[in-house]
Amino acid sequence: MTHQLIPAQITTLKSALRYRFDALREEVRQDLLKSDDDRSAMLADRVRDVGDESLADLIVDLDLADTDRDLEELRDVEAALGRINLGTYGMCVHCGGPIPVERLTAFPTAKRCQPCQRMHEKTYAQRTQATL
């Protein structure tokens, strides 16, 4: 059984998340610059200056297929950084149990432990099938 994260592990994961955040922010910025939409070009300027919070909210109004995937990940990264600030990072949002550090190292944005994630995916898959 894996124990609670120690501060040094959180620091490491936090810098991994911040690094990912910066990379995604730059990707989104490039996507916005490629767009012909005037609003996108304007946003691209703001994306460069925006802080940690709510970058996704800033861009959510724009309907940009290219950036959707990046934005989704960006939202996950923002949420994970938020959980670090709240002190709930590394706890499964479903059962409240600790998420093993190996899993967090592989997926720093993980919000469920593996059993809960499997159950979540199974439930989701069943629901999708049920609508067929």
Ligand SMILES: [Zn+2]
């Ligand atoms: Zn769980």
